Amino acid sequence: MPLASRHLLGLEGVPKEDIQLILDTATSFREILERPIKKVPTLQGMTIVNLFFESSTRTRISFELAERRLSADVVNFSADLSSVKKGETLKDTARNIEAMKIDMVVMRHAAVGAAHFLTRVIKAIIINAGDGTHEHPTQALLDMYSIREKLGKIEGLNICIVGDISHSRVALSNIYGLKTMGANVAVCGPKTLIPREIGKLGVKIFYSVDEAIKWANVLNVLRIQLERQDRAFFPSLREYRQYFAITKERLDKSEKQITILHPGPINRDVELSAEVADSEHSLILQQVLNGVAVRMAVLYLLGTRSESK
């Protein structure tokens, strides 16, 4: 069965079978990444534009590698070098690029809903690579893939997202995806960084990281996004570290083995101690590798999805 939608805009409302299909398909692409020639001819002749209106290194490189490994033709566009600076609107930028006959657009944009907007103005297949504080579906998919690879399942696990929940698109996509896959999801952070209404999504809330550790099998630790915070949400980094940093001492209090994820880039010794980040229970580098495989799976499933369905 092909995916229900021809775009990937977010994980909200994406059926379980579709997430399952993406994760299963990614397993096949992981094998390709181990080959001497890490490339298959599957998307030959397809042109994909990476439209990045916000800076990104990891996600853009990961998408670009995934696209190239499927033999697609890739065009990169980043806002700081472009006509956006000259005052062009998103709609015009997108229409101009589409006029050059492209098949797919991978977009990151600071505005919530930018990817949805794009589906209404151009015909290409759209993949959301992050829209403001809303969603970042491929990151959540690679997080789920990494959890499943390490622990063999997602269903029934206690997974806690720690840190700046309010400003995080990774958190929201993870919550939607993990809930769909049957995990128990919690968030943990200072009160000022947890949206008031988040309980409505069916997640537990912890304001103490020690309680979260007691409960969780997996901690997905988010970066403190100082660049997105326009006000002081906590008194100082030192204080944040004191109360919310994931350290070995804190983890050692739990009897369970806790798996650590982080979408990167890490602020070492702020949200996550260096010792934990580099430990064998941290999946951080696997997440990066799996990111390419998961993105290849998404590109493949959307790129070869038949239109008549």
Add this chain to the structure above:
Amino acid sequence: MKIQNRVIDEKGFERTLIRLAHEILERNKGADKLALVGIRTRGEFLAKRIGNKIREIENKEIQIGFIDITLYRDDLREKLNQPILKGTQIPFDVKDKDIILIDDVLFTGRTIRAALDELIDLGRPASIQLAVLVDRGHRELPIKADFVGKNIPTSPDEKIRVLMQEIDGEDGVVIVKEGKLL
């Protein structure tokens, strides 16, 4: 599914596999550099069966891998049903091996073209030979099998189905008049 004609029965199936195993060993003068690669889905089970026969005959281990050619198909974006990836598993280095590529039915040759491309992306084998259970003709590419279980001349609208214990609960080859293939 309406079976029109059963061309290979359970016993014949077994005998054909034994003969293919012997022919492969004879041509390659033993199993030292040999490795079998089955094309998924049915080629996977054929490779396992032929592998078992070779082990029995030679009393030696033989390496077996499986290949999923979906990502190398030339009709991927024309097909109505998106195929589910089953993955390629080649747990050995193909370099300098004599690879026996195994599939159930040789028809247009397009699957074999895709498999050859994928195998060569995995490394540089000493040789690649092709073994099929049934050759039904109607080639669209210049491809020929080295080992053939049975040549079955067909008309293009007929369908050949290879049945296997592992999937279908019985062994055999039938010509099907109506119904879907696979």
